[in-house]
Amino acid sequence: MEPPHIARITQNPFHVLGLRPGCSRAELERAGQTLLDMLAVDMRDAREYMTPLGPRARTAELVRHAMAELREPTRRVVHELWASRDQAAAAPRQPRTSPLSDDDAERDGWHGGFRALGWRTP
Amino acid sequence: MIEAVLLLLCVLGCVVLTVAPLPSPEFMDPKSPRARSMRVSERRWAYTLLTISSFLFLTLYAYSRGADWRAVGYLAVMMVVSIALIHPWLLVRGLLIPLGQVELAYRLSRLGGHPWLRDPTGGAVLSGALALVRRGQHHQGLASWLEGHLDDGPLRGAGVAAAGLLAASRGDVADARVLLESVEALDPELCPQAAWKIAIDWRVADAASRGAWREVLQLGRTGLKTSRTTRLVTLAAARMTGEWAEDAALVRAWLLAPRRLGNLSLLRLALRQAAPSVSETRETGDAALDRLAVVAPLAALDAAVAANDGHTPCADVVGLQVETLAALERREPDEQAALVARLALAWDRALRSNFLLEHLSGRVLEVRASHAAEELRDQLESDVAADLACALQHHRVPLSRLSALLHERERPSPVLARAIDRVTGDLLAEIDETAQALSERQHRLAEQHKRLSLVDPDGAGNFHSIELWRAWLAVRDVYEDVARVGGEQVRRLAFPTLEKQLGRLALWVWQVHDERGFADAIFLWLLREAEALGNTASADTYRHNLAVSF
Numbered sequence: 018m019e020p021p022h023i024a025r026i027t028q029n030p031f032h033v034l035g036l037r038p039g040c041s042r043a044e045l046e047r048a049g050q051t052l053l054d055m056l057a058v059d060m061r062d063a064r065e066y067m068t069p070l071g072p073r074a075r076t077a078e079l080v081r082h083a084m085a086e087l088r089e090p091t092r093r094v095v096h097e098l099w100a101s102r103d104q105a106a107a108a109p110r111q112p113r114t115s116p117l118s119d120d121d122a123e124r125d126g127w128h129g130g131f132r133a134l135g136w137r138t139p
Numbered sequence: 140m141i142e143a144v145l146l147l148l149c150v151l152g153c154v155v156l157t158v159a160p161l162p163s164p165e166f167m168d169p170k171s172p173r174a175r176s177m178r179v180s181e182r183r184w185a186y187t188l189l190t191i192s193s194f195l196f197l198t199l200y201a202y203s204r205g206a207d208w209r210a211v212g213y214l215a216v217m218m219v220v221s222i223a224l225i226h227p228w229l230l231v232r233g234l235l236i237p238l239g240q241v242e243l244a245y246r247l248s249r250l251g252g253h254p255w256l257r258d259p260t261g262g263a264v265l266s267g268a269l270a271l272v273r274r275g276q277h278h279q280g281l282a283s284w285l286e287g288h289l290d291d292g293p294l295r296g297a298g299v300a301a302a303g304l305l306a307a308s309r310g311d312v313a314d315a316r317v318l319l320e321s322v323e324a325l326d327p328e329l330c331p332q333a334a335w336k337i338a339i340d341w342r343v344a345d346a347a348s349r350g351a352w353r354e355v356l357q358l359g360r361t362g363l364k365t366s367r368t369t370r371l372v373t374l375a376a377a378r379m380t381g382e383w384a385e386d387a388a389l390v391r392a393w394l395l396a397p398r399r400l401g402n403l404s405l406l407r408l409a410l411r412q413a414a415p416s417v418s419e420t421r422e423t424g425d426a427a428l429d430r431l432a433v434v435a436p437l438a439a440l441d442a443a444v445a446a447n448d449g450h451t452p453c454a455d456v457v458g459l460q461v462e463t464l465a466a467l468e469r470r471e472p473d474e475q476a477a478l479v480a481r482l483a484l485a486w487d488r489a490l491r492s493n494f495l496l497e498h499l500s501g502r503v504l505e506v507r508a509s510h511a512a513e514e515l516r517d518q519l520e521s522d523v524a525a526d527l528a529c530a531l532q533h534h535r536v537p538l539s540r541l542s543a544l545l546h547e548r549e550r551p552s553p554v555l556a557r558a559i560d561r562v563t564g565d566l567l568a569e570i571d572e573t574a575q576a577l578s579e580r581q582h583r584l585a586e587q588h589k590r591l592s593l594v595d596p597d598g599a600g601n602f603h604s605i606e607l608w609r610a611w612l613a614v615r616d617v618y619e620d621v622a623r624v625g626g627e628q629v630r631r632l633a634f635p636t637l638e639k640q641l642g643r644l645a646l647w648v649w650q651v652h653d654e655r656g657f658a659d660a661i662f663l664w665l666l667r668e669a670e671a672l673g674n675t676a677s678a679d680t681y682r683h684n685l686a687v688s689f
Binding site: 020021022023025026069070090091093094095097098099100126127128129130131132133134135136137138139 | 272273274275277307308310311312315340341343344345347348349350351368372375398401402404405408452453457458460461464465499502503506507508509510515518519522525526527529530533
């Protein structure tokens with residue numbers, strides 16, 4: 018369960034359905050039905066979708082909710098504002114980590130620490 | 140004759156040591172935990188002295204009567220057995236804990252003695268818990284049995300450490316961390332040094348296994364005398380974080396520490412980490428740019444937003460929000476505040492732009508929406524404020540830093556102001572809920588205690604102090620987190636709410652359950668907080684309570 022401020026970006030109906038904000042109603046219905054059919058037979062391509070914050074799992078429930086949101090004109094206008102034009106362009110750069118970053122520290126953790134010190138690893 | 144005089148002197152010394160009044164009865168309540176600990180300690184040392192002097196006397200006497208070395212041997216064995224019964228820790232630590240003999244370790248440690256003079260009940264449970272974590276697998280039955288014995292006496296340092304180790308044994312690492320950290324909250328006079336060391340050892344092992352080397356450094360440099368193993372891990376941590384630590388010093392610490400074979404992997408890991416050179420400590424080009432991107436935008440913001448040539452009015456600012464959300468995950472609190480402020484200012488600009496209103500008006504007409512453009516803009520502003528508040532809460536960004544950043548600018552940020560108000564309200568609600576939950580819990584326990592007392596007048600033994608200790612720690616953590624995020628303004632508003640409940644709790648555990656160590660920990664914390672907030676009346680009250688308890 019993502020926090021609401023993250024979910025607003027990642028669960029934007031346009032991202033869930035893989036559509037651009039300017040799409041027509043027919044495109045919306047077609048894309049939604051196609052995805053539901055693909056999910057029904059558990060096709061790999063439909064199980065994930067790309068968002069500006071990285072890939073997320075797609076479910077039939079999410080697709081139905083996205084379709085319902087975009088069918089309602091007022092909510093669609095608001096969702097359009099939150100949808101990035103180009104998901105790839107909006108994706109954040111991955112900065113280079115410094116030599117002593119937490120990531121490195123995690124990697125260099127002393128995994129046998131508890132056992133070596135006489136404790137059972139919890 | 141000389142032997143008899145020597146023995147008599149020793150006996151007299153022991154008697155004097157045992158019955159002598161406390162150093163300063165005017166300043167110390169003879170019923171206080173501190174006085175009781177001192178009394179127990181003195182008695183134990185008197186027994187030890189008596190045993191050794193008896194051995195010396197009997198040895199001299201046996202020699203004077205022409206006895207051979209076997210008699211001395213028997214006497215020596217008797218002396219060792221006597222000392223082991225007075226201070227069973229030697230046997231428990233050397234034999235029973237490594238063998239994982241939980242029950243025996245507990246029962247033998249119940250005899251008291253060094254190092255559990257300040258907390259004999261907790262020390263016995265801690266001995267059992269140490270034996271339990273040495274076993275290959277967790278044994279729930281033994282753990283519950285040990286936990287049950289925690290209620291046999293007042294809660295003190297060794298008891299809290301024991302509860303932490305039991306939590307670690309059953310795999311509840313979060314609970315273990317909280318409890319073992321809380322050993323520091325108790326009066327050092329009520330916490331055996333061995334319990335401190337054990338708590339620090341576990342926390343060091345935990346931090347090292349996570350690779351949190353800076354945390355290891357903090358733990359290892361508290362100023363207390365740490366174990367040899369902790370000294371080795373601290374030195375290795377210094378090396379891992381880029382501090383200067385000689386190879387020879389590391390090897391020496393490794394040689395001095397026990398379990399050299401097990402620690403060899405740590406030594407290798409530390410030695411593999413080369414000492415930082417100038418080129419490595421210099422920031423890389425991209426990192427420097429990333430850093431500038433956080434610090435500079437407040438100054439360069441207007442130009443950047445003015446240059447927005449996107450086709451939809453919010454495309455760039457949504458892009459900025461995405462970048463900000465991703466960046467918040469890996470930034471320090473100060474930088475997080477700058478990032479959120481930058482985003483809020485960008486939203487202010489976008490929301491006030493005519494471009495947005497024109498775009499919304501056009502779209503409302505095209506899709507035949509039921510709301511006006513202005514309404515949609517207001518809804519968007521509300522959503523943005525909610526999102527910013529949620530991000531601030533989620534990342535626990537300090538509000539004081541945000542306010543300082545906003546004051547640096549001439550124009551206020553309505554979006555950020557709304558978000559800050561929302562977060563402040565949420566933080567105060569969090570404190571209210573916490574205080575309420577604590578009050579209800581205490582009330583429940585009091586009712587339960589009253590019922591049990593009617594059935595069994597000695598029902599005070601049914602008081603589960605460790606559960607209440609956990610509740611108090613949770614409340615303290617919530618408050619400290621809220622104070623850190625909300626800053627002084629929220630802290631001043633939140634403290635009186637919590638102070639009332641905690642004060643009641645402390646008085647209740649002290650007066651009804653004679654848990655003075657527990658009460659002191661709360662009073663000490665309240666005193667520090669009252670002093671930090673300049674609340675002299677409250678501070679005087681807590682100072683008085685602590686002095687009474689001393």
